[in-house]
Amino acid sequence: MSRFLEVAHVTKRFRGLTAVDDVSFGLEKGAIYAIIGPNGAGKTTLFNLLAGVYAPDAGHIAFEGTPIAGLAPEKICQAGIARTFQIVRPFPGLSVLENAKIGALLRHRDPADAEQAAGETLRRLDLWDKRRQLAASLTLPDRKRLEMARALATEPKLLLLDEVMAGLRPTETDRIVAILKALAAESGLTVLLIEHVMRAVMALAERILVLHHGAAIAEGEPTAVVRDPLVLECYLGAEALE
Protein backbone atom coordinates (compact mmCIF):
# COMPACT_ATOMS: atom_id res chain seq x y z
CA MET A 1 0.00 0.00 0.00
CA SER A 2 1.26 3.46 -0.83
CA ARG A 3 2.06 5.91 1.88
CA PHE A 4 -0.09 8.89 2.87
CA LEU A 5 2.46 11.27 1.38
CA GLU A 6 5.27 9.94 -0.76
CA VAL A 7 8.09 12.21 -1.93
CA ALA A 8 10.54 10.52 -4.29
CA HIS A 9 13.78 12.00 -5.62
CA VAL A 10 12.43 15.53 -5.80
CA THR A 11 14.72 18.26 -7.15
CA LYS A 12 14.17 21.97 -7.64
CA ARG A 13 16.72 24.35 -9.13
CA PHE A 14 16.72 28.15 -9.27
CA ARG A 15 19.03 28.99 -12.16
CA GLY A 16 22.40 27.74 -10.87
CA LEU A 17 21.27 26.94 -7.34
CA THR A 18 19.86 23.53 -6.43
CA ALA A 19 17.49 24.48 -3.62
CA VAL A 20 16.08 20.97 -3.19
CA ASP A 21 18.37 18.15 -4.21
CA ASP A 22 17.03 14.62 -4.78
CA VAL A 23 14.98 14.52 -1.59
CA SER A 24 12.88 11.45 -0.72
CA PHE A 25 10.75 10.82 2.34
CA GLY A 26 7.30 9.64 3.30
CA LEU A 27 4.61 10.34 5.88
CA GLU A 28 2.14 8.03 7.58
CA LYS A 29 -1.36 9.24 8.33
CA GLY A 30 -2.08 10.86 11.67
CA ALA A 31 1.39 11.70 12.86
CA ILE A 32 3.51 14.80 13.36
CA TYR A 33 6.72 15.16 11.36
CA ALA A 34 9.33 17.88 11.42
CA ILE A 35 11.78 19.24 8.86
CA ILE A 36 14.82 21.00 10.29
CA GLY A 37 17.96 22.45 8.80
CA PRO A 38 20.00 25.65 8.63
CA ASN A 39 18.85 28.83 6.90
CA GLY A 40 18.67 28.43 3.16
CA ALA A 41 18.63 24.63 3.39
CA GLY A 42 15.62 24.44 1.07
CA LYS A 43 12.88 23.74 3.61
CA THR A 44 10.45 26.37 2.38
CA THR A 45 11.19 25.44 -1.22
CA LEU A 46 10.28 21.83 -0.42
CA PHE A 47 6.97 23.08 1.04
CA ASN A 48 6.37 25.14 -2.07
CA LEU A 49 6.82 21.99 -4.14
CA LEU A 50 4.33 20.10 -1.98
CA ALA A 51 1.87 23.01 -2.06
CA GLY A 52 2.00 23.51 -5.82
CA VAL A 53 3.77 26.88 -5.90
CA TYR A 54 6.50 25.26 -8.01
CA ALA A 55 6.58 22.08 -10.05
CA PRO A 56 9.67 19.96 -9.29
CA ASP A 57 12.36 19.75 -11.96
CA ALA A 58 12.62 16.04 -11.24
CA GLY A 59 10.96 13.50 -8.98
CA HIS A 60 7.47 12.50 -7.92
CA ILE A 61 5.07 13.50 -5.18
CA ALA A 62 2.02 11.39 -4.38
CA PHE A 63 -0.69 12.21 -1.86
CA GLU A 64 -2.94 9.31 -0.88
CA GLY A 65 -1.66 7.45 -3.89
CA THR A 66 -2.42 10.22 -6.41
CA PRO A 67 0.37 12.17 -8.12
CA ILE A 68 0.16 15.85 -7.20
CA ALA A 69 3.49 17.31 -8.37
CA GLY A 70 2.86 20.32 -10.59
CA LEU A 71 -0.81 20.77 -9.66
CA ALA A 72 -1.95 24.34 -9.00
CA PRO A 73 -1.96 25.47 -5.34
CA GLU A 74 -5.77 25.63 -5.21
CA LYS A 75 -6.04 22.05 -6.53
CA ILE A 76 -3.66 20.82 -3.85
CA CYS A 77 -5.59 22.58 -1.14
CA GLN A 78 -8.80 21.09 -2.51
CA ALA A 79 -7.14 17.66 -2.36
CA GLY A 80 -6.59 18.15 1.37
CA ILE A 81 -3.17 19.74 1.89
CA ALA A 82 -3.18 23.16 3.56
CA ARG A 83 -0.14 25.31 4.23
CA THR A 84 0.92 28.35 6.18
CA PHE A 85 3.40 30.90 4.89
CA GLN A 86 6.69 31.49 6.69
CA ILE A 87 6.17 35.21 6.14
CA VAL A 88 2.54 35.34 7.22
CA ARG A 89 0.03 36.51 4.62
CA PRO A 90 -3.25 37.28 6.36
CA PHE A 91 -5.92 39.20 4.42
CA PRO A 92 -5.02 42.44 6.18
CA GLY A 93 -8.14 44.47 5.40
CA LEU A 94 -10.52 41.77 6.62
CA SER A 95 -11.48 40.77 10.14
CA VAL A 96 -10.02 37.74 11.87
CA LEU A 97 -13.36 35.97 11.51
CA GLU A 98 -13.59 36.75 7.78
CA ASN A 99 -10.06 35.44 7.28
CA ALA A 100 -10.98 32.11 8.82
CA LYS A 101 -14.37 32.07 7.13
CA ILE A 102 -12.76 32.34 3.70
CA GLY A 103 -10.79 29.20 4.53
CA ALA A 104 -13.90 27.44 5.79
CA LEU A 105 -15.86 28.25 2.62
CA LEU A 106 -13.86 25.58 0.81
CA ARG A 107 -15.77 22.76 2.52
CA HIS A 108 -18.85 24.70 3.67
CA ARG A 109 -20.40 26.38 0.65
CA ASP A 110 -23.08 28.08 2.70
CA PRO A 111 -21.64 31.24 4.29
CA ALA A 112 -23.56 30.73 7.53
CA ASP A 113 -22.15 27.20 7.92
CA ALA A 114 -18.69 28.46 7.04
CA GLU A 115 -18.93 31.17 9.68
CA GLN A 116 -19.92 28.59 12.26
CA ALA A 117 -16.99 26.36 11.34
CA ALA A 118 -14.60 29.30 11.26
CA GLY A 119 -15.73 30.30 14.73
CA GLU A 120 -14.93 26.86 16.06
CA THR A 121 -11.46 26.97 14.54
CA LEU A 122 -10.84 30.41 16.03
CA ARG A 123 -11.85 29.13 19.46
CA ARG A 124 -9.34 26.29 19.15
CA LEU A 125 -6.59 28.77 18.40
CA ASP A 126 -7.59 31.26 21.10
CA LEU A 127 -8.55 33.90 18.57
CA TRP A 128 -12.29 33.99 19.20
CA ASP A 129 -12.10 37.12 21.36
CA LYS A 130 -10.28 38.93 18.57
CA ARG A 131 -12.62 37.83 15.79
CA ARG A 132 -13.82 41.35 14.99
CA GLN A 133 -10.36 42.90 14.78
CA LEU A 134 -8.77 43.58 11.45
CA ALA A 135 -6.04 41.06 10.69
CA ALA A 136 -3.69 43.99 10.04
CA SER A 137 -4.02 45.06 13.67
CA LEU A 138 -2.90 41.74 15.19
CA THR A 139 0.44 41.17 16.92
CA LEU A 140 2.88 38.70 15.38
CA PRO A 141 1.98 35.75 17.66
CA ASP A 142 -1.70 36.32 16.86
CA ARG A 143 -0.96 36.55 13.15
CA LYS A 144 0.88 33.26 13.26
CA ARG A 145 -2.10 31.63 14.93
CA LEU A 146 -4.44 33.25 12.41
CA GLU A 147 -2.30 31.79 9.64
CA MET A 148 -2.81 28.37 11.22
CA ALA A 149 -6.51 28.95 11.81
CA ARG A 150 -7.12 29.89 8.21
CA ALA A 151 -5.29 26.82 6.92
CA LEU A 152 -7.09 24.56 9.42
CA ALA A 153 -10.43 26.04 8.42
CA THR A 154 -10.02 24.38 5.00
CA GLU A 155 -10.24 21.09 6.94
CA PRO A 156 -7.07 19.55 5.54
CA LYS A 157 -5.87 16.00 5.94
CA LEU A 158 -2.28 17.20 5.89
CA LEU A 159 -1.20 20.51 7.38
CA LEU A 160 2.11 22.11 6.37
CA LEU A 161 3.39 24.60 8.97
CA ASP A 162 6.34 26.79 8.02
CA GLU A 163 8.03 28.12 11.17
CA VAL A 164 4.84 29.06 13.00
CA MET A 165 6.81 29.30 16.23
CA ALA A 166 9.67 31.49 15.03
CA GLY A 167 9.89 34.75 16.92
CA LEU A 168 7.47 33.65 19.63
CA ARG A 169 8.15 33.65 23.37
CA PRO A 170 8.47 30.22 25.05
CA THR A 171 4.98 30.50 26.59
CA GLU A 172 3.56 31.19 23.12
CA THR A 173 5.47 28.25 21.71
CA ASP A 174 4.12 25.94 24.41
CA ARG A 175 0.62 27.09 23.60
CA ILE A 176 1.00 26.15 19.95
CA VAL A 177 2.59 22.82 20.85
CA ALA A 178 -0.40 22.03 23.06
CA ILE A 179 -2.87 23.03 20.34
CA LEU A 180 -1.13 20.87 17.74
CA LYS A 181 -0.94 17.86 20.04
CA ALA A 182 -4.64 18.11 20.79
CA LEU A 183 -5.50 18.47 17.09
CA ALA A 184 -3.47 15.47 16.04
CA ALA A 185 -4.88 13.35 18.84
CA GLU A 186 -8.53 14.28 18.27
CA SER A 187 -8.91 14.67 14.54
CA GLY A 188 -6.25 12.39 13.10
CA LEU A 189 -4.69 15.35 11.32
CA THR A 190 -1.25 14.75 9.86
CA VAL A 191 1.20 17.61 10.42
CA LEU A 192 4.47 18.37 8.67
CA LEU A 193 6.24 21.28 10.28
CA ILE A 194 9.36 23.23 9.51
CA GLU A 195 10.78 24.49 12.76
CA HIS A 196 13.95 25.95 14.22
CA VAL A 197 12.68 25.84 17.79
CA MET A 198 14.14 22.47 18.83
CA ARG A 199 12.20 22.39 22.08
CA ALA A 200 8.98 22.31 20.06
CA VAL A 201 10.35 19.83 17.55
CA MET A 202 11.40 17.41 20.28
CA ALA A 203 8.03 17.79 22.03
CA LEU A 204 5.99 17.16 18.89
CA ALA A 205 7.70 15.23 16.16
CA GLU A 206 7.63 11.48 15.78
CA ARG A 207 10.14 11.65 12.97
CA ILE A 208 12.52 14.33 11.73
CA LEU A 209 13.95 15.05 8.29
CA VAL A 210 17.14 17.12 8.18
CA LEU A 211 17.92 19.20 5.09
CA HIS A 212 21.28 20.73 4.33
CA HIS A 213 22.14 22.52 1.08
CA GLY A 214 18.96 21.08 -0.39
CA ALA A 215 19.81 17.45 0.40
CA ALA A 216 18.29 15.16 3.02
CA ILE A 217 21.19 14.31 5.31
CA ALA A 218 19.26 12.40 7.95
CA GLU A 219 15.82 11.01 8.61
CA GLY A 220 14.46 9.15 11.59
CA GLU A 221 13.34 9.29 15.19
CA PRO A 222 14.16 12.51 17.03
CA THR A 223 16.48 10.98 19.61
CA ALA A 224 18.50 9.28 16.88
CA VAL A 225 18.56 12.27 14.55
CA VAL A 226 19.87 14.71 17.16
CA ARG A 227 22.75 12.33 17.90
CA ASP A 228 23.68 11.89 14.25
CA PRO A 229 27.24 13.25 13.85
CA LEU A 230 26.52 14.78 10.45
CA VAL A 231 23.46 16.61 11.79
CA LEU A 232 25.45 17.86 14.76
CA GLU A 233 28.15 19.15 12.51
CA CYS A 234 25.91 20.81 9.95
CA TYR A 235 23.14 22.22 12.04
CA LEU A 236 22.67 21.63 15.70
CA GLY A 237 26.23 22.08 16.94
CA ALA A 238 27.73 20.28 19.88
CA GLU A 239 25.71 22.11 22.53
CA ALA A 240 22.54 20.27 21.50
CA LEU A 241 23.99 17.10 22.98
CA GLU A 242 23.91 18.39 26.52
Add this chain to the structure above:
Amino acid sequence: MSVFAALNGRARWLLALFVASLALAPVAADRYILSVLILIFYFAYLGQAWNIMMGFAGQLSLGHSLYVGLGAYVAAALWTKFGVGPWAGMFAGMAVAMAFGAAIGWLGFRFGIAGVYFALLTIAFAEFTRIAFDHMDWTGRAGGLFLPVRAEQAHQWWNLRGGPLLFYYLALALMLGALWLCAALRAARIGHYWLAVREDEAAARALGIDVFAVKMKAVLISSAMASVGGTFYAFYYNNLFPAQIFDMSRSIEMILAPIVGGLGTLIGPILGAFILTPLGEGLIAATEEAGLSAPGTKAVFYGLALMAIVWVAPSGVWPWLRRKLGLETP
Protein backbone atom coordinates in the same frame (compact mmCIF):
# COMPACT_ATOMS: atom_id res chain seq x y z
CA MET B 1 -34.18 41.02 3.48
CA SER B 2 -31.64 38.62 4.91
CA VAL B 3 -28.91 40.33 2.91
CA PHE B 4 -29.38 43.36 5.13
CA ALA B 5 -29.24 41.29 8.30
CA ALA B 6 -25.85 42.78 9.13
CA LEU B 7 -27.35 46.26 9.50
CA ASN B 8 -28.10 47.44 13.00
CA GLY B 9 -31.50 48.87 13.88
CA ARG B 10 -30.54 52.46 13.32
CA ALA B 11 -29.07 51.74 9.90
CA ARG B 12 -32.25 49.93 8.86
CA TRP B 13 -34.38 52.90 9.83
CA LEU B 14 -32.15 55.28 7.94
CA LEU B 15 -32.25 53.09 4.85
CA ALA B 16 -36.05 52.84 4.99
CA LEU B 17 -36.35 56.61 5.42
CA PHE B 18 -33.99 57.19 2.52
CA VAL B 19 -35.91 54.89 0.17
CA ALA B 20 -39.28 56.34 1.22
CA SER B 21 -38.20 59.94 0.69
CA LEU B 22 -36.81 59.15 -2.75
CA ALA B 23 -40.00 57.32 -3.68
CA LEU B 24 -42.02 60.40 -2.70
CA ALA B 25 -39.61 63.02 -4.01
CA PRO B 26 -41.43 63.58 -7.35
CA VAL B 27 -44.38 65.02 -5.41
CA ALA B 28 -42.27 67.99 -4.38
CA ALA B 29 -39.41 68.13 -6.84
CA ASP B 30 -39.48 70.09 -10.08
CA ARG B 31 -38.25 68.83 -13.43
CA TYR B 32 -34.71 70.07 -12.93
CA ILE B 33 -34.34 68.42 -9.51
CA LEU B 34 -35.77 65.22 -10.94
CA SER B 35 -33.24 65.26 -13.77
CA VAL B 36 -30.39 65.72 -11.28
CA LEU B 37 -31.74 62.87 -9.14
CA ILE B 38 -31.95 60.64 -12.23
CA LEU B 39 -28.28 61.37 -12.93
CA ILE B 40 -27.39 60.61 -9.32
CA PHE B 41 -29.18 57.25 -9.46
CA TYR B 42 -27.54 56.48 -12.78
CA PHE B 43 -24.03 57.14 -11.48
CA ALA B 44 -24.76 55.32 -8.22
CA TYR B 45 -25.84 52.33 -10.29
CA LEU B 46 -22.78 52.35 -12.55
CA GLY B 47 -20.53 52.96 -9.55
CA GLN B 48 -21.98 49.85 -7.95
CA ALA B 49 -21.16 47.84 -11.11
CA TRP B 50 -17.58 49.10 -11.23
CA ASN B 51 -17.19 48.61 -7.48
CA ILE B 52 -17.63 44.85 -7.94
CA MET B 53 -14.50 44.78 -10.08
CA MET B 54 -12.32 47.18 -8.14
CA GLY B 55 -13.79 47.45 -4.67
CA PHE B 56 -14.55 43.76 -4.25
CA ALA B 57 -12.22 41.81 -6.55
CA GLY B 58 -9.42 44.41 -6.68
CA GLN B 59 -9.21 44.56 -10.48
CA LEU B 60 -8.78 48.09 -11.83
CA SER B 61 -10.91 48.71 -14.91
CA LEU B 62 -10.60 52.10 -16.60
CA GLY B 63 -12.66 51.05 -19.58
CA HIS B 64 -16.13 50.50 -18.19
CA SER B 65 -17.53 52.95 -20.74
CA LEU B 66 -17.11 50.03 -23.15
CA TYR B 67 -19.84 47.99 -21.46
CA VAL B 68 -22.14 50.98 -21.03
CA GLY B 69 -21.67 51.88 -24.69
CA LEU B 70 -22.34 48.36 -25.88
CA GLY B 71 -25.47 48.06 -23.75
CA ALA B 72 -26.65 51.38 -25.15
CA TYR B 73 -25.83 50.76 -28.80
CA VAL B 74 -27.07 47.17 -29.01
CA ALA B 75 -30.44 47.96 -27.44
CA ALA B 76 -30.83 51.22 -29.39
CA ALA B 77 -29.92 49.63 -32.72
CA LEU B 78 -32.30 46.70 -32.17
CA TRP B 79 -35.08 49.16 -31.37
CA THR B 80 -34.51 51.59 -34.23
CA LYS B 81 -33.71 48.99 -36.89
CA PHE B 82 -35.98 46.09 -35.98
CA GLY B 83 -38.42 47.46 -33.45
CA VAL B 84 -37.12 45.05 -30.81
CA GLY B 85 -38.23 46.33 -27.40
CA PRO B 86 -35.71 47.59 -24.83
CA TRP B 87 -36.13 44.64 -22.47
CA ALA B 88 -35.05 42.13 -25.09
CA GLY B 89 -32.48 44.67 -26.24
CA MET B 90 -31.16 44.93 -22.72
CA PHE B 91 -30.47 41.20 -22.60
CA ALA B 92 -28.85 41.30 -26.03
CA GLY B 93 -26.67 44.22 -24.90
CA MET B 94 -25.80 42.30 -21.77
CA ALA B 95 -24.71 39.30 -23.81
CA VAL B 96 -22.48 41.42 -26.04
CA ALA B 97 -20.98 43.33 -23.11
CA MET B 98 -20.32 40.08 -21.25
CA ALA B 99 -18.62 38.64 -24.32
CA PHE B 100 -16.28 41.65 -24.37
CA GLY B 101 -15.82 41.39 -20.61
CA ALA B 102 -14.98 37.71 -20.98
CA ALA B 103 -12.40 38.48 -23.68
CA ILE B 104 -10.74 41.19 -21.58
CA GLY B 105 -10.84 39.07 -18.45
CA TRP B 106 -9.51 36.00 -20.20
CA LEU B 107 -6.60 37.91 -21.73
CA GLY B 108 -5.77 39.73 -18.53
CA PHE B 109 -6.24 36.98 -15.99
CA ARG B 110 -4.93 34.07 -18.04
CA PHE B 111 -1.73 35.84 -19.01
CA GLY B 112 -1.13 37.52 -15.68
CA ILE B 113 -1.69 41.07 -16.93
CA ALA B 114 -2.32 42.69 -13.58
CA GLY B 115 -2.70 46.08 -11.92
CA VAL B 116 -2.12 49.08 -14.14
CA TYR B 117 -1.40 46.85 -17.13
CA PHE B 118 -4.83 45.32 -16.77
CA ALA B 119 -6.23 48.85 -16.61
CA LEU B 120 -4.43 49.68 -19.87
CA LEU B 121 -5.96 46.60 -21.47
CA THR B 122 -9.44 47.79 -20.49
CA ILE B 123 -8.72 51.26 -21.90
CA ALA B 124 -7.44 49.76 -25.15
CA PHE B 125 -10.61 47.71 -25.65
CA ALA B 126 -12.82 50.73 -25.01
CA GLU B 127 -10.83 52.91 -27.40
CA PHE B 128 -10.76 50.33 -30.18
CA THR B 129 -14.49 49.87 -29.85
CA ARG B 130 -15.03 53.62 -29.99
CA ILE B 131 -13.03 53.80 -33.20
CA ALA B 132 -14.93 50.84 -34.66
CA PHE B 133 -18.28 52.52 -33.89
CA ASP B 134 -16.98 55.77 -35.38
CA HIS B 135 -16.74 53.94 -38.69
CA MET B 136 -19.71 51.62 -38.53
CA ASP B 137 -22.35 52.70 -41.02
CA TRP B 138 -25.02 50.56 -39.45
CA THR B 139 -25.04 52.60 -36.26
CA GLY B 140 -24.63 55.97 -37.92
CA ARG B 141 -20.85 56.28 -37.59
CA ALA B 142 -19.51 59.28 -35.66
CA GLY B 143 -22.67 61.17 -36.57
CA GLY B 144 -24.62 59.29 -33.96
CA LEU B 145 -27.59 56.99 -33.55
CA PHE B 146 -30.93 58.60 -32.73
CA LEU B 147 -33.97 57.00 -31.18
CA PRO B 148 -37.08 58.48 -32.76
CA VAL B 149 -39.45 60.19 -30.34
CA ARG B 150 -42.96 59.68 -31.69
CA ALA B 151 -46.14 61.02 -30.16
CA GLU B 152 -48.03 57.76 -30.70
CA GLN B 153 -45.44 55.90 -28.64
CA ALA B 154 -45.35 58.47 -25.86
CA HIS B 155 -47.18 56.24 -23.40
CA GLN B 156 -45.55 52.92 -24.19
CA TRP B 157 -43.84 52.79 -20.84
CA TRP B 158 -43.09 49.10 -21.41
CA ASN B 159 -40.95 50.23 -24.35
CA LEU B 160 -39.31 52.88 -22.15
CA ARG B 161 -41.11 55.62 -23.98
CA GLY B 162 -42.37 58.20 -21.55
CA GLY B 163 -41.67 61.27 -19.47
CA PRO B 164 -39.25 62.07 -16.66
CA LEU B 165 -41.30 60.26 -14.02
CA LEU B 166 -40.91 56.95 -15.81
CA PHE B 167 -37.15 57.38 -15.98
CA TYR B 168 -37.01 58.65 -12.43
CA TYR B 169 -38.55 55.49 -11.03
CA LEU B 170 -36.62 53.33 -13.43
CA ALA B 171 -33.31 54.85 -12.33
CA LEU B 172 -34.32 54.58 -8.69
CA ALA B 173 -35.15 50.91 -9.19
CA LEU B 174 -31.79 50.37 -10.89
CA MET B 175 -29.91 51.97 -8.01
CA LEU B 176 -31.78 50.06 -5.31
CA GLY B 177 -31.67 46.83 -7.29
CA ALA B 178 -27.90 47.15 -7.64
CA LEU B 179 -27.59 47.83 -3.92
CA TRP B 180 -29.57 44.70 -3.15
CA LEU B 181 -27.63 42.61 -5.67
CA CYS B 182 -24.25 43.80 -4.40
CA ALA B 183 -25.28 43.20 -0.79
CA ALA B 184 -26.33 39.66 -1.70
CA LEU B 185 -23.13 39.01 -3.65
CA ARG B 186 -20.99 40.43 -0.87
CA ALA B 187 -22.60 38.11 1.67
CA ALA B 188 -22.30 35.06 -0.59
CA ARG B 189 -19.36 32.74 -1.08
CA ILE B 190 -18.25 34.60 -4.20
CA GLY B 191 -18.20 37.92 -2.33
CA HIS B 192 -15.82 36.51 0.25
CA TYR B 193 -13.65 35.04 -2.47
CA TRP B 194 -13.50 38.38 -4.28
CA LEU B 195 -12.20 40.04 -1.13
CA ALA B 196 -9.65 37.27 -0.62
CA VAL B 197 -8.36 37.77 -4.17
CA ARG B 198 -8.25 41.52 -3.65
CA GLU B 199 -6.29 41.16 -0.43
CA ASP B 200 -3.73 38.51 -1.43
CA GLU B 201 -3.93 36.25 -4.47
CA ALA B 202 -1.27 33.77 -3.38
CA ALA B 203 -2.90 33.34 0.03
CA ALA B 204 -6.27 32.93 -1.67
CA ARG B 205 -4.95 30.15 -3.91
CA ALA B 206 -3.46 28.39 -0.88
CA LEU B 207 -7.00 28.27 0.54
CA GLY B 208 -8.28 26.39 -2.49
CA ILE B 209 -9.70 29.41 -4.34
CA ASP B 210 -9.65 29.27 -8.15
CA VAL B 211 -8.50 32.86 -8.60
CA PHE B 212 -9.06 32.91 -12.37
CA ALA B 213 -12.67 31.78 -12.10
CA VAL B 214 -13.35 34.20 -9.28
CA LYS B 215 -12.02 37.17 -11.27
CA MET B 216 -13.93 36.08 -14.38
CA LYS B 217 -17.18 36.10 -12.41
CA ALA B 218 -16.42 39.65 -11.29
CA VAL B 219 -15.83 40.92 -14.82
CA LEU B 220 -18.90 39.11 -16.20
CA ILE B 221 -21.28 40.40 -13.55
CA SER B 222 -19.81 43.89 -13.64
CA SER B 223 -19.96 44.18 -17.44
CA ALA B 224 -23.54 42.87 -17.52
CA MET B 225 -24.61 45.42 -14.92
CA ALA B 226 -22.85 48.28 -16.69
CA SER B 227 -24.50 47.38 -20.00
CA VAL B 228 -27.95 47.63 -18.41
CA GLY B 229 -27.00 51.15 -17.40
CA GLY B 230 -26.16 51.77 -21.05
CA THR B 231 -29.57 50.59 -22.23
CA PHE B 232 -31.17 52.97 -19.75
CA TYR B 233 -28.95 55.80 -21.02
CA ALA B 234 -29.91 55.16 -24.65
CA PHE B 235 -33.66 55.29 -24.02
CA TYR B 236 -33.39 58.24 -21.65
CA TYR B 237 -31.32 60.52 -23.87
CA ASN B 238 -32.46 59.11 -27.23
CA ASN B 239 -29.12 59.83 -28.88
CA LEU B 240 -25.78 58.09 -28.88
CA PHE B 241 -22.38 59.23 -30.14
CA PRO B 242 -19.35 56.93 -30.01
CA ALA B 243 -17.11 59.85 -29.02
CA GLN B 244 -19.32 60.47 -26.01
CA ILE B 245 -20.40 57.14 -24.69
CA PHE B 246 -17.17 55.20 -25.22
CA ASP B 247 -14.90 58.04 -24.18
CA MET B 248 -12.34 57.43 -21.49
CA SER B 249 -13.59 60.43 -19.53
CA ARG B 250 -16.85 58.49 -19.17
CA SER B 251 -14.98 55.62 -17.58
CA ILE B 252 -13.29 58.00 -15.17
CA GLU B 253 -16.55 59.78 -14.33
CA MET B 254 -18.03 56.41 -13.46
CA ILE B 255 -15.37 55.48 -10.92
CA LEU B 256 -15.35 58.74 -8.95
CA ALA B 257 -18.52 58.07 -6.95
CA PRO B 258 -17.39 54.72 -5.52
CA ILE B 259 -13.90 56.06 -4.80
CA VAL B 260 -15.14 59.18 -3.03
CA GLY B 261 -17.95 57.30 -1.31
CA GLY B 262 -15.77 54.40 -0.18
CA LEU B 263 -14.21 51.70 -2.31
CA GLY B 264 -15.50 48.22 -1.61
CA THR B 265 -18.44 49.43 0.49
CA LEU B 266 -22.09 48.97 -0.43
CA ILE B 267 -23.24 52.49 0.36
CA GLY B 268 -20.12 54.22 -0.98
CA PRO B 269 -21.16 54.36 -4.65
CA ILE B 270 -24.57 55.79 -3.70
CA LEU B 271 -23.21 58.35 -1.26
CA GLY B 272 -20.46 59.32 -3.71
CA ALA B 273 -23.01 59.94 -6.45
CA PHE B 274 -25.13 62.03 -4.07
CA ILE B 275 -22.10 64.18 -3.31
CA LEU B 276 -20.46 64.48 -6.71
CA THR B 277 -23.36 64.86 -9.12
CA PRO B 278 -24.98 67.82 -7.31
CA LEU B 279 -21.52 69.27 -6.83
CA GLY B 280 -20.87 69.11 -10.57
CA GLU B 281 -24.30 70.49 -11.41
CA GLY B 282 -23.98 73.20 -8.78
CA LEU B 283 -20.59 74.24 -10.12
CA ILE B 284 -22.00 74.54 -13.62
CA ALA B 285 -24.73 76.83 -12.29
CA ALA B 286 -22.35 78.79 -10.06
CA THR B 287 -19.73 79.40 -12.73
CA GLU B 288 -22.42 80.54 -15.15
CA GLU B 289 -23.85 82.82 -12.51
CA ALA B 290 -20.44 84.34 -11.78
CA GLY B 291 -19.78 84.79 -15.49
CA LEU B 292 -16.70 82.57 -15.31
CA SER B 293 -16.99 81.04 -18.71
CA ALA B 294 -13.33 80.21 -19.17
CA PRO B 295 -13.05 76.57 -20.23
CA GLY B 296 -12.01 74.28 -17.40
CA THR B 297 -13.25 76.54 -14.61
CA LYS B 298 -15.70 73.93 -13.50
CA ALA B 299 -13.07 71.20 -13.70
CA VAL B 300 -10.70 73.17 -11.47
CA PHE B 301 -13.29 73.68 -8.75
CA TYR B 302 -14.44 70.10 -9.09
CA GLY B 303 -10.86 68.90 -8.70
CA LEU B 304 -10.33 71.06 -5.63
CA ALA B 305 -13.51 69.74 -4.06
CA LEU B 306 -12.42 66.16 -4.75
CA MET B 307 -9.07 66.82 -3.12
CA ALA B 308 -10.73 68.33 -0.07
CA ILE B 309 -13.04 65.32 0.32
CA VAL B 310 -10.24 62.82 -0.08
CA TRP B 311 -8.16 64.77 2.43
CA VAL B 312 -10.89 64.68 5.09
CA ALA B 313 -11.92 61.06 4.43
CA PRO B 314 -9.06 59.25 2.71
CA SER B 315 -10.75 55.86 2.71
CA GLY B 316 -14.02 57.30 1.48
CA VAL B 317 -16.84 59.36 2.90
CA TRP B 318 -19.03 56.42 3.88
CA PRO B 319 -16.58 54.73 6.29
CA TRP B 320 -16.07 58.15 7.89
CA LEU B 321 -19.76 59.01 8.02
CA ARG B 322 -20.68 55.56 9.30
CA ARG B 323 -18.45 56.14 12.30
CA LYS B 324 -19.92 59.60 12.88
CA LEU B 325 -23.48 58.28 12.70
CA GLY B 326 -22.76 55.34 14.99
CA LEU B 327 -23.77 52.80 12.35
CA GLU B 328 -20.81 50.46 12.91
CA THR B 329 -22.15 46.99 13.49
CA PRO B 330 -21.09 45.92 17.02
